[in-house]
Amino acid sequence: MVNKERDFNVSGGKRRVLLVEDEIVNQEIMRTILNDTYEVIVAETGEDAIKIVSSQYETLSIVLLDLNLPGISGIEVLRRLKDDPTYSRLPVIVMTADSDAEVECLTLGAIDFIPKPYPQPKVILARILRTVELSEDRDILRFTERDRLTGLYNKEFFYRYVSQFDLYHKDVPTDAIVFDINHFRTINDRYGKTRGDEILRNIAENASNVADDVGGIVCRNEPDEFMLYCPRRNDYDSVLDRLSVVTEDGENGENRIRLRMGVYSDADKTLDVERRFDRAKMAADAVRGNLTEPIGFYDNSMRETEVLAAQLIDDFPSALREKQFVVFYQPKFDVRYSEPVLSSAEALVRWKHPKLGMVSPGVFIPLFEQNGLIQQLDHYVWSETGAQIRRWKENFNMSVPVSVNVSRVDLYDSGLVNKLLNIVKENGLNVRELILEVTESAYTENSEKIVEKVKQLRELGFLIEMDDFGSGYSSLSMLSYLPIDALKLDMQFIRNAFNGNKDTRLLEAMIRLAGSFEVPTIAEGVETEEQVFTLKAMGCDFIQGYYFSRPLPANEFERFIEEKKAPFNRLENVRQTG
Ligand code: C2E
Ligand code: MG
Ligand code: MG
Numbered sequence: 001m002v003n004k005e006r007d008f009n010v011s012g013g014k015r016r017v018l019l020v021e022d023e024i025v026n027q028e029i030m031r032t033i034l035n036d037t038y039e040v041i042v043a044e045t046g047e048d049a050i051k052i053v054s055s056q057y058e059t060l061s062i063v064l065l066d067l068n069l070p071g072i073s074g075i076e077v078l079r080r081l082k083d084d085p086t087y088s089r090l091p092v093i094v095m096t097a098d099s100d101a102e103v104e105c106l107t108l109g110a111i112d113f114i115p116k117p118y119p120q121p122k123v124i125l126a127r128i129l130r131t132v133e134l135s136e137d138r139d140i141l142r143f144t145e146r147d148r149l150t151g152l153y154n155k156e157f158f159y160r161y162v163s164q165f166d167l168y169h170k171d172v173p174t175d176a177i178v179f180d181i182n183h184f185r186t187i188n189d190r191y192g193k194t195r196g197d198e199i200l201r202n203i204a205e206n207a208s209n210v211a212d213d214v215g216g217i218v219c220r221n222e223p224d225e226f227m228l229y230c231p232r233r234n235d236y237d238s239v240l241d242r243l244s245v246v247t248e249d250g251e252n253g254e255n256r257i258r259l260r261m262g263v264y265s266d267a268d269k270t271l272d273v274e275r276r277f278d279r280a281k282m283a284a285d286a287v288r289g290n291l292t293e294p295i296g297f298y299d300n301s302m303r304e305t306e307v308l309a310a311q312l313i314d315d316f317p318s319a320l321r322e323k324q325f326v327v328f329y330q331p332k333f334d335v336r337y338s339e340p341v342l343s344s345a346e347a348l349v350r351w352k353h354p355k356l357g358m359v360s361p362g363v364f365i366p367l368f369e370q371n372g373l374i375q376q377l378d379h380y381v382w383s384e385t386g387a388q389i390r391r392w393k394e395n396f397n398m399s400v401p402v403s404v405n406v407s408r409v410d411l412y413d414s415g416l417v418n419k420l421l422n423i424v425k426e427n428g429l430n431v432r433e434l435i436l437e438v439t440e441s442a443y444t445e446n447s448e449k450i451v452e453k454v455k456q457l458r459e460l461g462f463l464i465e466m467d468d469f470g471s472g473y474s475s476l477s478m479l480s481y482l483p484i485d486a487l488k489l490d491m492q493f494i495r496n497a498f499n500g501n502k503d504t505r506l507l508e509a510m511i512r513l514a515g516s517f518e519v520p521t522i523a524e525g526v527e528t529e530e531q532v533f534t535l536k537a538m539g540c541d542f543i544q545g546y547y548f549s550r551p552l553p554a555n556e557f558e559r560f561i562e563e564k565k566a567p568f569n570r571l572e573n574v575r576q577t578g
Contacts, residue, residue, distance in 0.1 A: 491525030
């Protein structure tokens with residue numbers, strides 16, 4: 001399927017011409033005409049010509065072919081070259097005294113003619129140059145519109161072809177489809193990049209066959225994401241089947257590479273092509289991680305989400321200006337003693353939207369992570385939090401460290417370290433008072449870069465908590481080399497352990513293993529006394545959750561600070577009166 005790319009190799013600054021000519025005199029004439037501009041290689045028979053083409057195809061710019069040859073004829077050489085997809089794009093000019101052969105040669109794929117006896121040298125040179133340039137332009141176009149690895153269209157060209165497709169299929173209902181490999185990174189890690197590339201090429205090949213069969217077009221967008229545009233169908237189960245590939249997996253035998261698919265059926269053609277595929281992508285994301293239902297369809301509820309998303313993005317700048325984002329604080333308790341002791345808090349943002357009321361971060365954080373607005377929002381939350389830590393220090397004469405969430409996107413910001421240090425400095429804090437929560441999935445996504453950045457922050461003294469541990473795909477063994485100061489067990493993970501047929505063995509093993517690496521554990525989302533009791537018995541160090549408190553506005557949170565101060569106050573009183 002994938003044609004070999006021809007490089008425009010130029011030898012010693014000259015393009016190479018293959019002259020297929022048995023007559024010495026004609027060889028000499030052509031050499032004299034061409035030598036200044038081209039490097040000329042001569043083949044005296046058709047067999048030689050085929051041999052040279054097959055071994056030097058990539059460096060040849062053009063073939064000049066005499067029709068009267070000993071052995072196989074020039075016509076036969078032409079037919080063989082044009083029949084082989086590997087060489088078919090190499091341009092051929094036929095040289096002949098027989099004007100009757102013209103039609104046959106053109107039908108076979110020759111591009112032009114040079115009559116014999118030869119015309120003026122400048123005419124010959126002009127014809128050759130024009131042919132070579134035309135062919136190179138075509139190859140450059142091919143090169144730029146195709147993805148190098150798979151030979152499929154790239155996104156830009158695909159979008160153009162989709163528009164053309166619409167012009168030719170005006171009244172045909174059409175589907176926009178996105179499909180994507182589940183955990184492609186893990187596949188790359190597990191099998192290596194070469195295997196990963198091979199898997200991508202296999203899927204591309206399947207996709208290209210499917211596109212041919214269903215009368216559609218296909219492209220590769222992101223490394224592991226493909227897009228298909230085709231007349232409406234209702235057999236996507238079998239389409240998905242045909243796309244998927246199986247790979248050998250050493251001792252485990254065969255392993256099916258799992259794909260997920262999003263279908264925006266009967267796409268609205270008045271929408272931008274990009275928007276149509278955004279919808280298909282939204283449908284694909286809705287089935288992320290769903291192994292039983294790998295195909296998602298764009299529907300009305302997604303439309304509502306989309307409208308809401310557009311509104312939130314529009315409203316963001318004014319919301320930030322008008323301080324509609326409010327930081328709430330949820331306490332974390334140290335449970336290693338007989339009585340739980342307040343140890344720190346987590347800053348959690350809420351949006352007091354003038355029309356929508358209180359909007360939860362679960363709605364807008366993922367959205368702002370997609371379009372980068374998260375960087376501005378997080379910076380705002382960190383600044384607010386820094387100022388709050390300072391005020392508590394001043395008002396209560398006590399340090400309450402607070403953790404802030406650092407999004408994956410923030411870790412790619414080259415200004416991150418300075419932003420954080422400035423907040424610490426401006427508020428006269430100790431770096432250890434502004435704790436950073438980094439979600440586990442950030443580590444697995446681009447481990448090396450992220451690990452480096454986190455290490456740097458840690459060397460500056462920041463404490464790092466790994467958030468949502470257990471939700472991603474990192475393994476516990478990562479704990480031995482990841483730069484972290486505490487592990488926050490994912491809420492879902494705790495919920496599962498205490499669900500219905502309660503099974504806390506995994507939870508216990510994790511806490512114990514973290515302990516063996518001397519990494520303290522924090523359990524979040526803890527709601528019941530039973531959970532607190534069990535977690536404590538397992539050796540969990542800190543607990544955060546509704547059992548102790550929901551996230552609260554700063555002033556309401558202060559009761560925990562006062563409570564913590566109380567024993568000291570009493571002690572002070574005793575000292576003073578005693
Ligand atoms: P997270 O960082 O894992 O935060 C914990 C979430 O669990 C919070 O949800 C919290 O309110 C909730 N939670 C705490 N205890 C319990 C409990 O006992 N039961 C239940 N059911 N839930 C509990 P929230 O505030 O809705 O935040 C959701 C997520 O949004 C956070 O998850 C965090 O990933 C993100 N987020 C919140 N604020 C920020 C922020 O300022 N910046 C960034 N980048 N992300 C934020
Ligand atoms: Mg968090
Ligand atoms: Mg969490």
